[in-house]
Amino acid sequence: MVETGVRTRTRQAILDAAVVVLSRDSSASLSEVAREAGVGRTTLHRYFPERSDLVQAIGTFTLERIAVATDRAKLDVGPAREAVVRLCREYFELLGDVLSLVFTDPQFSSGLDWHEESESDLALLALVRRGHQDGSIDRGLTPEWVQQALWALLYAAWAFVRECGVSRHEALGQCLRSLERMLHPGDQATG
Amino acid sequence: MVETGVRTRTRQAILDAAVVVLSRDSSASLSEVAREAGVGRTTLHRYFPERSDLVQAIGTFTLERIAVATDRAKLDVGPAREAVVRLCREYFELLGDVLSLVFTDPQFSSGLDWHEESESDLALLALVRRGHQDGSIDRGLTPEWVQQALWALLYAAWAFVRECGVSRHEALGQCLRSLERMLHPGDQATG
DNA sequence: CCAAAACGGAACATTCGTGTTCCACTACTG
DNA sequence: CAGTAGTGGAACACGAATGTTCCGTTTTGG
Structure with missing residues (x-):
């Protein structure tokens, strides 16, 4: 679980997508965030196990x-x-x-x-x-x-x-x- | 279904409560709105069948x-x-x-x-x-x-x-x- | 006082988001 | 080439909110 370049990049992509989606609708589903990030919902949960983790990030x-x-x-x-x-x-x-x-x-x-x-x-x-x-x-x-x-x-x-x-x-x-x-x-x- | 005074008063109470609750959290549940209004959830649905009706009101x-x-x-x-x-x-x-x-x-x-x-x-x-x-x-x-x-x-x-x-x-x-x-x-x- | 109107609670089916697990596929890397 | 990290999809269980129905109780108003 080292901080490889791929991981940080994926993480940032999710974070950016979350900002875009949630700024439009703060109660949007995580599926929408994942789709906006061009990422599977599974992957999203790998980086942010719970919604609150994403929000806090x-x-x-x-x-x-x-x-x-x-x-x-x-x-x-x-x-x-x-x-x-x-x-x-x-x-x-x-x-x-x-x-x-x-x-x-x-x-x-x-x-x-x-x-x-x-x-x-x-x-x-x-x-x-x-x-x-x-x-x-x-x-x-x-x-x-x-x-x-x-x-x-x-x-x-x-x-x-x-x-x-x-x-x-x-x-x-x-x-x-x-x-x-x-x-x-x-x-x-x-x- | 005439516009008796009771109905308008209840309707207004629900509307006011909805504003208070939803201004704190726009994704609050209808139960919370009903509780704030001092009204049963059933009654709320009688006046506003769907959430969208309440929002539009x-x-x-x-x-x-x-x-x-x-x-x-x-x-x-x-x-x-x-x-x-x-x-x-x-x-x-x-x-x-x-x-x-x-x-x-x-x-x-x-x-x-x-x-x-x-x-x-x-x-x-x-x-x-x-x-x-x-x-x-x-x-x-x-x-x-x-x-x-x-x-x-x-x-x-x-x-x-x-x-x-x-x-x-x-x-x-x-x-x-x-x-x-x-x-x-x-x-x-x-x- | 009595009938109609309004209300509240319980129960139910349904939908939706969430969090998890499992497995197959791809890409990088030694 | 083999192994590993990373990914994505399918399926599942679970809980919460929603919308509906039914019925007994309270309130209103003629």
Whole structure:
């Protein structure tokens, strides 16, 4: 049961297929996942004995991606608001379909470091606080809310692509512009 | 089989319970829905013979709520941006748990006027275009994107309440502030 | 008060997803 | 070429959800 190249490749194919299928319908059957992966159901069970194993693997997989994105965004460089926007861009590009899963379905975000303990989440919260201090982020928005809104806009951008047939680039543009303006501390009347 | 008061009341109780239960887990069993409604599973099947009937009823129910909210917001009064914010507030207050359903699960928004044909949706799109003309909404944001983002922020606000234990009022405040700033045509550098 | 309406529980058949086992086939590798 | 890892299909048992029927009980309303 060594980690040969074939095994890791098959495993990844199943994982990718699972993300695609389950992001469309989180209660899809394992047969559908296997078919999407171009793999027999038997093989799928060889890699992930139970459904919960597959779900948890997706969760871990996602956490890794998030960590990478957070790292790439270099959150401690430059004004905080710009860093948040960079982070959003990285998320968009690295997460794809996974987004729908973690955002809409609680089953993928349970049983792990989620949601309070994740290092990346804490980094984002700290970043927003820095933005409050350096004046680049509206002090009327709490860090926790910014986090929520960031994910929501990301999901919206992805849905924009899937449902409205907009290009990824166009959707990301609208998303980042919205985020930028949302965070910007303006002199508009306070709601 | 006349429309006695008892029947409508029972039907509504089931519908409400279904929204609560299914918004937590869209693949919950009908037994759970019946229990939440304080009703026997037999009775539930009397009103909604198949699961799909219940799902569709929720869809229709939601459309009605949306129509009411759109009406109350008086979209043709005042600056367009303020009208959008009013609409968002009405949505938040009238939709509650239903939000999670229509937003995350496609099964509730299929088989109806959804999504392209709904009168309320068209009204929102037209409203944004009016905002482009009267200069109250950033011309860099397309009407379709504003629609997506509006729903996303609404969902974020609701999740904020459910997951972070924030008060409805506080969550709505953050949501509306974000929306307002997002739409505002500022003089910030263009992304 | 009495009949009709509405309800709840038990039981049943059916379907579907799941998890498992067994066996034959293919591909790589020494 | 032989052996082994990997695969896929068929078949099976099991449980859960669904949809239906039947019947006794409660509630409603004229």
